[in-house]
Every structure is written in C-alpha cells, then in structure tokens.
Amino acid sequence: MTEPILQVRDLVKHFPVQKGVVFKKTIGHVRAVDGVSFDLHRGETLGVVGESGCGKSTLAQVLMRLVQPTSGSALFEGTDMFGRKSAAELRRLRRDMQIVLQDPYTSLNPRKTVGDIVGEPFEIHPEVAPKGDRQRRVQELLDIVGLNPEHVRRYPHQFSGGQRQRIGIARALALKPKVIVCDEPVSALDVSIQAQVMNLLGELQSEFGLSYVFIAHDLGVVRHLSDRVAVMYLGKIVETGTEDEIYEHPQHPYTQALLSSVPVPDPSVRDRRETIRLSGDVPSPADPPSGCRFRTRCWKAQDICAEQPPELAVRLDGGEIDPSSEGHPSACHFAERHGHVIS
Amino acid sequence: MSATDDNTGGSPGARLLEVEDLHVEFRTRESTASVLNGVSYHVDAGETLAVLGESGSGKSVTAQAVMGILDTPPGFVTKGSIRYRGEELLTATEERRRGLRGENMAMIFQDALSALNPVYSVGFQIAEQFRFRRGMSRRDAMTKAAEMLDLVKIPNAKQRVKEFPHQFSGGMRQRAMIAMSLALDPDLLIADEPTTALDVTVQAQIMDLLDELRRERGMGLILITHDLGVVAEVADRIAVMYAGRVVEESDAESLYARPAHPYTEGLMASIPRLDQKGEQLASIKGLPPNLAAIPAGCPFHPRCHRAQQECREKLPELHELGAGRRSACHFAEELISSD
Numbered sequence: 001m002t003e004p005i006l007q008v009r010d011l012v013k014h015f016p017v018q019k020g021v022v023f024k025k026t027i028g029h030v031r032a033v034d035g036v037s038f039d040l041h042r043g044e045t046l047g048v049v050g051e052s053g054c055g056k057s058t059l060a061q062v063l064m065r066l067v068q069p070t071s072g073s074a075l076f077e078g079t080d081m082f083g084r085k086s087a088a089e090l091r092r093l094r095r096d097m098q099i100v101l102q103d104p105y106t107s108l109n110p111r112k113t114v115g116d117i118v119g120e121p122f123e124i125h126p127e128v129a130p131k132g133d134r135q136r137r138v139q140e141l142l143d144i145v146g147l148n149p150e151h152v153r154r155y156p157h158q159f160s161g162g163q164r165q166r167i168g169i170a171r172a173l174a175l176k177p178k179v180i181v182c183d184e185p186v187s188a189l190d191v192s193i194q195a196q197v198m199n200l201l202g203e204l205q206s207e208f209g210l211s212y213v214f215i216a217h218d219l220g221v222v223r224h225l226s227d228r229v230a231v232m233y234l235g236k237i238v239e240t241g242t243e244d245e246i247y248e249h250p251q252h253p254y255t256q257a258l259l260s261s262v263p264v265p266d267p268s269v270r271d272r273r274e275t276i277r278l279s280g281d282v283p284s285p286a287d288p289p290s291g292c293r294f295r296t297r298c299w300k301a302q303d304i305c306a307e308q309p310p311e312l313a314v315r316l317d318g319g320e321i322d323p324s325s326e327g328h329p330s331a332c333h334f335a336e337r338h339g340h341v342i343s
Numbered sequence: 344m345s346a347t348d349d350n351t352g353g354s355p356g357a358r359l360l361e362v363e364d365l366h367v368e369f370r371t372r373e374s375t376a377s378v379l380n381g382v383s384y385h386v387d388a389g390e391t392l393a394v395l396g397e398s399g400s401g402k403s404v405t406a407q408a409v410m411g412i413l414d415t416p417p418g419f420v421t422k423g424s425i426r427y428r429g430e431e432l433l434t435a436t437e438e439r440r441r442g443l444r445g446e447n448m449a450m451i452f453q454d455a456l457s458a459l460n461p462v463y464s465v466g467f468q469i470a471e472q473f474r475f476r477r478g479m480s481r482r483d484a485m486t487k488a489a490e491m492l493d494l495v496k497i498p499n500a501k502q503r504v505k506e507f508p509h510q511f512s513g514g515m516r517q518r519a520m521i522a523m524s525l526a527l528d529p530d531l532l533i534a535d536e537p538t539t540a541l542d543v544t545v546q547a548q549i550m551d552l553l554d555e556l557r558r559e560r561g562m563g564l565i566l567i568t569h570d571l572g573v574v575a576e577v578a579d580r581i582a583v584m585y586a587g588r589v590v591e592e593s594d595a596e597s598l599y600a601r602p603a604h605p606y607t608e609g610l611m612a613s614i615p616r617l618d619q620k621g622e623q624l625a626s627i628k629g630l631p632p633n634l635a636a637i638p639a640g641c642p643f644h645p646r647c648h649r650a651q652q653e654c655r656e657k658l659p660e661l662h663e664l665g666a667g668r669r670s671a672c673h674f675a676e677e678l679i680s681s682d
C-alpha cells in the first residue's frame with residue numbers, strides 16, 4: 001500500500017479548566033483528545049464516531065490547525081503539520097486540507113453573497129483561479145455541488161439548510177484540496193436532504209479522488225460513507241477497523257453497546273432484539289475514570305480495568321495482545337476477538 | 344398489542360384524543376403561511392401514536408394546538424376540531440383548557456434545559472404542581488417530587504431533588520421533565536422530539552422509560568419525531584405528515600412493510616441503514632414547499648417520482664384503504680397491491 005496521505009500519532013489536546021474572574025487559576029484540564037493515532041489513505045474515508053463530548057470536533061480543529069495540539073504529531077504527505085514550516089509549505093497545507101462544518105447557518109457570513117463566500121479562498125490563493133476567471137470558477141463549483149450557478153448573487157438566508165450545506169462544500173472544494181475533514185456535515189439536516197448531501201459527498205470523492213475524515217454521531221451515516229471507522233470514547237480511540245469489522249464484528253463493549261442502542265427501522269424485529277442498555281452518562285473528560293475510561297458503564301469490568309488502561313492493540317480471544325495475528329485493534333482487556341453484533 | 348395489554352388507565356382502547364381537519368395559519372404583515380391544512384389523527388388510551396415528518400411539516404404546531412399553547416397571534420386555528428374524550432376543546436374556555444393541562448394532558452419537549460427554570464431546584468419545580476393543584480404542604484410536595492424523580496429512575500432522588508437543572512446531565516434533565524409532566528397523572532402525554540438532542544445510548548434509555556411508563560399507566564402517548572428507527576421500535580400506529588397534512592396513517596408493521604404513500608416510501612429509502620453499506624441512497628429530490636405558496640393538486644407532486652397529470656390538478660384526500668390504513672395519494676391502492 002502507498003504511503004498514507006495523513007499519519008496522526010499520539011495526538012493530545014488538553015484544555016485548561018480555569019477558576020476565578022480576575023486572577024485566573026488553572027485547576028485542571030479537559031482531556032478532550034488524549035492520545036489518538038490513525039492513518040488516512042488516499043481516496044478513502046475514515047469515519048469517526050462517538051457520543052457528544054468524546055473529542056471529535058477537537059480532533060477536527062487540531063487537524064485543521066485551528067487549535068494547537070498539546071502534544072503529538074501529524075504528517076501530511078510526509079510533512080510535519082505542527083512544526084515550523086516555510087511560507088510555501090504553510091500555503092500548501094492550507095490549500096490541501098479543508099473542513100466542512102455541521103452548521104451551515106452559522107458558518108456562512110450572512111452579509112456576503114454566495115459568490116463571495118465560495119470565491120473567498122481565491123483571494124488568499126489567487127494562483128488557483130486568476131481574477132478574471134473567478135466568476136466562472138465559482139459558478140462551476142456551484143454547479144458541481146448541485147446549486148443553480150445563476151444564484152451567485154444571492155445571500156445565505158435565501159437558501160434552505162441542505163442548500164447551505166452545499167455552499168459550504170463548494171467553498172471547501174474551491175482550492176482543489178486533497179483531504180476534507182467533515183465535522184457532522186449532515187447532522188442538522190432532515191433525512192431526505194441528508195441523503196442528498198451524502199450522495200453528493202460520495203460522488204465528489206470518486207470524481208476528485210478526495211480523502212475524507214468523516215465525523216458523525218449517527219452510526220448509520222458513518223457506515224454508509226466510510227471505508228474504515230474509528231470509535232472514540234472520552235478522548236481515545238477504543239476500536240478501529242474496516243467498516244465491516246466494526247459493524248459486523250465489534251470487539252469492544254462500548255462499540256457493541258453503541259450499535260445495540262441504535263433503533264432498527266423495522267417493527268417486525270421489535271422485542272425480538274437482545275439489546276445492551278448502558279446505564280448513566282459519559283463521565284467528564286476533565287476527570288476521566290482511572291484505567292479503562294469506559295469501566296464506569298461497562299458490564300464486563302473487572303478489577304484490572306480500574307488499574308491498567310487497556311492499550312489499543314490486536315488481541316486474541318480474551319484480550320491477550322498478539323500483534324502478529326489477524327484482526328483489528330481494540331482497547332479492552334477482555335476484547336472479544338470474534339465479536340458480534342448483539343441485536 | 345400494547346393497546347390492550349395493560350390496566351391502570353381506566354378503559355384501555357378508549358378514544359382519548361381526536362384531531363379532525365385542523366387548519367392553522369400563521370399571519371404576518373408580508374404573508375400568510377398555511378401551516379396546517381387539514382390534520383386528522385386520533386389516539387386511544389394505552390397506545391403510542393408516532394407523528395413522523397421532516398421539519399416544518401407541522402408536527403409541533405398540531406401539538407401546540409392540542410395543548411392550547413399555540414402562539415396567537417401570529418398563529419390562528421381557522422377550521423377543524425380537537426376533541427378530548429369527546430369534549431370539543433377549540434370552543435372551551437381558557438380556564439377549562441388550563442385545567443386540562445397537566446391534569447389530563449401534558450407535553451415534553453426536545454430541549455429540557457429551556458423548559459426548566461434555571462433559578463429553581465428541579466424538585467421545587469415539580470413540587471409546585473402538588474402545592475398549587477393538589478393543595479399539599481411544601482414538605483409533602485417535596486416528598487412527592489422526590490418520588491417522581493425516583494419513578495423516572497434518577498439515582499439518589501432524595502438528594503438530587505434539591506439540585507438545579509444545570510447540575511443535571513442532558514439525559515437526567517429529560518427524565519426530570521418527564522417526571523414533571525407526569526406529576527398530576529395525565530392520561531395523554533405528548534412527547535415532542537424527546538430524544539433528538541441526546542446521544543444514542545441515552546436516547547435508548549429515555550425511550551425505554553417512556554414506553555414503560557405508558558404501559559404501566561395506560562397512557563396514550565403521542566411521540567413526535569423524525570427518526571424512523573425510533574418510530575419502528577415503539578409506535579403502535581403512525582401518522583406521517585407532509586406540508587401540514589397527514590399523508591399516511593397506518594399500523595407500524597404495515598407501514599414499514601409496504602408504505603402507502605410515495606413520501607413515506609422516499610423517507611424509508613433515504614435512511615442509511617446500520618446493517619448494510621449502501622451505495623447511492625435513494626433520496627427524495629427537491630425541498631418541502633414554501634407554506635405560503637403550496638403547490639396545487641398534491642402538495643408532494645413536484646418531488647414525487649410517481650406523479651401524473653391528475654396529481655398536478657387534484658388534491659388527494661386522506662382516504663381509507665381498509666384495516667385502519669389511510670393514505671392521501673391518488674395511487675395508494677396500487678402502491679400497496681403491486682409487487
């Protein structure tokens with residue numbers, strides 16, 4: 001396999017928790033992202049799932065270099081993303097990685113026309129579209145994402161939610177990026193519109209060879225678009241594998257519970273499903289449980305779970321680490337090698 | 344069927360609520376939006392009616408009209424009937440309607456935080472109802488409030504009754520709101536997107552709780568949602584709304600097995616399934632209509648892949664298909680009989 005386009009290693013982002021109004025004192029840290037590693041290959045989609053607060057958006061912001069990581073590294077096509085860089089390297093990074101956000105309402109400037117919004121990246125990167133060519137290029141982008149090119153002079157409020165998400169996608173495509181980080185891009189949309197936008201993302205990927213980091217909390221949405229999936233819990237990846245490995249052979253109790261919680265759109269299987277119900281809520285990332293972070297909600301927890309954090313590794317049945325064996329990694333002392341969907 | 348398997352709510356299966364041909368307009372200086380254009384549905388004691396539809400289809404406005412909390416102006420009921428146990432509500436006095444709220448019918452919302460008052464403890468807010476509607480002492484009312492929190496499975500209810508809404512997690516706040524809505528033991532509960540803001544593991548807990556409470560109390564439950572998975576797990580019957588009308592009504596199994604309206608069919612094809620990796624999703628083209636300019640004929644026709652000339656001209660009525668099923672499509676009979 002060729003070199004991954006993005007290699008992320010031990011990424012950590014802690015936010016200080018401060019007290020006091022005038023004299024701020026740091027009294028702790030929110031461990032939003034706490035040691036995340038993954039590879040993203042060219043043309044593939046890595047899905048990232050997990051409940052709110054597990055660190056998905058922080059991960060996206062760090063990857064976009066919108067917030068500084070506390071520690072860890074990321075290589076984009078072999079170049080260190082967070083170290084000192086030449087001006088040319090910086091420009092290239094800014095072009096090649098783009099982000100699409102959940103909320104098309106707040107991420108678009110209401111006082112700018114759609115043409116200005118989509119064409120804005122050309123102001124900073126004029127080499128991509130020379131001035132005389134911009135209007136044509138913007139209209140082409142609108143057409144690509146399924147909007148009427150004649151609407152360049154309209155304002156965001158004149159578009160529906162789904163259309164605004166298309167505007168956000170057009171802007172992300174303007175600089176012909178290689179990687180797009182999608183942070184809950186369809187979460188705010190109604191199902192029929194969500195399907196339209198998901199189809200669009202799929203088409204754009206094959207047409208332009210894009211790689212996606214696709215973040216969502218909807219497990220069906222993630223499966224639909226992803227080649228590989230990482231499941232996050234309290235700042236850590238607890239299991240990662242191909243879409244098939246995660247959805248058909250989940251090993252980690254959290255993944256199993258998450259899949260089991262998703263309602264099945266088929267009334268004829270109702271009451272025949274054997275479901276796992278987690279009790280309680282996710283603990284605070286400012287004070288995560290010792291050892292395995294999932295242990296406070298885990299029905300399989302033993303003493304060792306409070307003492308030793310389980311590492312993310314390929315395991316034999318019963319959880320013994322065996323990197324030489326086939327399979328996908330999970331972070332549980334008692335991972336089920338031949339995991340299955342409980343439903 | 345769960346409509347008949349329980350006891351406490353008096354006569355199970357009794358007709359609790361009947362909404363018939365309800366029309367609501369929102370009037371502003373610029374335009375009049377026809378938000379409800381003849382909504383009809385009913386709920387019986389002990390059953391769960393799911394009201395399914397995309398945003399803007401009128402699910403919440405219908406519920407507000409039933410509860411008597413419609414924002415008037417700009418919203419006006421222009422036609423129709425809402426009957427609670429046979430009693431017409433649209434002509435009832437405000438005093439009578441206030442009496443019904445809480446006591447007979449109650450509603451919970453998606454956003455529990457904004458429904459709870461941040462400056463009073465959760466327990467105080469529940470206790471208020473016992474004090475003012477049941478004449479209980481402060482102390483007895485607090486004891487009852489703690490019992491209610493216990494009923495909705497909030498751990499350490501006795502301690503937590505003194506805490507404030509911001510000290511509760513999202514799931515716990517939703518439980519507290521359910522406790523508050525059930526304090527006066529209503530026989531109809533309207534839950535408007537109760538789990539939309541919650542994570543999936545917490546959503547599952549809350550849906551289990553609502554289902555259990557409905558069963559135990561023989562309540563009628565109207566569950567408003569856009570989530571086809573949630574509906575499939577709990578609904579006895581389903582009313583699908585589009586552009587301010589019910590376009591299909593059916594028992595849950597038949598609807599999922601064979602939808603009788605192209606909109607329902609499109610919705611089902613749009614959901615990415617957990618148990619399969621699909622290619623293209625069969626989405627519904629276009630957007631829901633502007634309610635100030637609803638298309639003539641069938642309001643769904645610009646988005647419908649089955650539309651014929653007749654659909655552009657004639658509004659399809661919600662009509663019986665037999666076995667408790669109804670559809671507002673000219674070709675419903677063909678849809679459910681074809682292979």
Ligand SMILES: Nc1ncnc2c1ncn2[C@@H]1O[C@H](COP(=O)(O)OP(=O)(O)O)[C@@H](O)[C@H]1O
Pocket residue numbers: 015016030031032050051052053054055056057058059285
């Ligand atoms: N700028 C910030 N300052 C302090 N805490 C933050 C900040 N951004 C996020 N957090 C916290 O980090 C955790 C992870 O948040 P986030 O990455 O947004 O999760 P997700 O996107 O998975 O819901 C949460 O507890 C959140 O409150």
Ligand SMILES: Nc1ncnc2c1ncn2[C@@H]1O[C@H](COP(=O)(O)OP(=O)(O)O)[C@@H](O)[C@H]1O
Pocket residue numbers: 369378396397398399400401402403404405414417418634
């Ligand atoms: N207070 C209001 N003022 C003006 N329009 C409103 C008001 N409440 C609802 N509407 C309009 O009524 C329509 C139906 O709304 P609603 O019942 O909330 O839809 P749903 O709950 O199905 O998403 C929407 O187009 C909405 O904009």
Ligand code: SF4
Pocket residue numbers: 252253254292293294295296298299300301302305310331332333334335
């Ligand atoms: S390590 Fe222990 S607590 Fe953590 S998931 Fe595995 S069994 Fe559960």
Ligand code: SF4
Pocket residue numbers: 604605606641642643644645647648649650651654659671672673674
């Ligand atoms: S009446 Fe015609 S346009 Fe309307 S849903 Fe049926 S087939 Fe489609």
Ligand SMILES: [Mg+2]
Pocket residue numbers: 056057058184
């Ligand atoms: Mg997020």
Ligand SMILES: [Mg+2]
Pocket residue numbers: 402403404535
């Ligand atoms: Mg609503």
